[in-house]
Amino acid sequence: MNNATNALNPTHAVFSVARVEGVLFDIDDTLVDLNTASIQGFHHLTAEDFREVLDSKREHVARDYADDGAGAYERYMAGELTFLGQRAERIRRAYALVGLEPPPPEALGIWSARYEDVVQELWAPFPDVHDCLDALDALSIPYGAVSNNVESYQRNKLRLAGLERIQVLVGSDTAGAPKPDPRPFHAGCTLLGTKFAATLYVGDNPVHDVQGANAAGLRGILVDRATDHKSDSPEILQNLGSLVSIIRGN
Structure with missing residues (x-):
């Protein structure tokens, strides 16, 4: 920077x-x-799946998700991905970082909708x-x-x-x-x-x-x-x- x-x-x-x-x-x-809301929303949605993951690792992955370590939002802006598609890429990356299988494709839309409901309540x-x-x-x-x-x-x-x-x-x-x-x-x-x-x-x-x-x-x-x-x-x-x-x- x-x-x-x-x-x-x-x-x-x-x-x-x-x-x-x-x-x-x-x-x-x-x-x-948005960053704080994204991190808190991510923790809420992954609480069950990430229950065996160390707290420090969970926090690292949550921040990577919020910061778009997957670079998916740029691809959405370029028209390469849909909005749901960019979020799915970020979810898949997050689960891969902790060695877990991501939600199946048919469940990613539900995950995204639940995340949206949670994160919108956190926007400030x-x-x-x-x-x-x-x-x-x-x-x-x-x-x-x-x-x-x-x-x-x-x-x-x-x-x-x-x-x-x-x-x-x-x-x-x-x-x-x-x-x-x-x-x-x-x-x-x-x-x-x-x-x-x-x-x-x-x-x-x-x-x-x-x-x-x-x-x-x-x-x-x-x-x-x-x-x-x-x-x-x-x-x-x-x-x-x-x-x-x-x-x-x-």
Whole structure:
């Protein structure tokens, strides 16, 4: 991440903006703590099958599942897998990592549906999100979200996470392409009514979010919520409170 971050210089790009007109956010693991929900949901669904697996190994596999160690979501975004197909790939990998047979093909759909029911109850915003949005409201700066997922699915996620205040939303389906293609970013700016160069895009992926936003003419900012903070660079935000400070500084 350090090399990618140094090449992108997201904060330097922010300070080149004379006035911030609007802010667009990624959703998963930027606004909504999807990683924690995914890990907890995975533990719930595998409690019986993994009962003989060491706790440390179970946690490792749960994190691999949540982080998509199978690389299946990228294949879904590329049109190579269906949504259920990418989840099935992740399930199969998880069971293989602990030396167990995965659920049979006819049961994978049931597993996925049960997982979806559990994880949706766990979706929640990070603690700093509402304070950040309150501050943007106070500054009269419009905001929205651009996501690499189906818009209707993400709209429901925002609602269940208590973030229905975010009205502007662009999904990869409605934009016609996923990030880092410029179309989703441009669609978000159009809905906000802001100029590309005066719009910030905040996300947790240095390539899809920051590099993609910068290439589209926006100003990408990387937010790193990891507890170990792999980089001490001031160019990486550790929370959304820092974002408000940057905007006020402009």
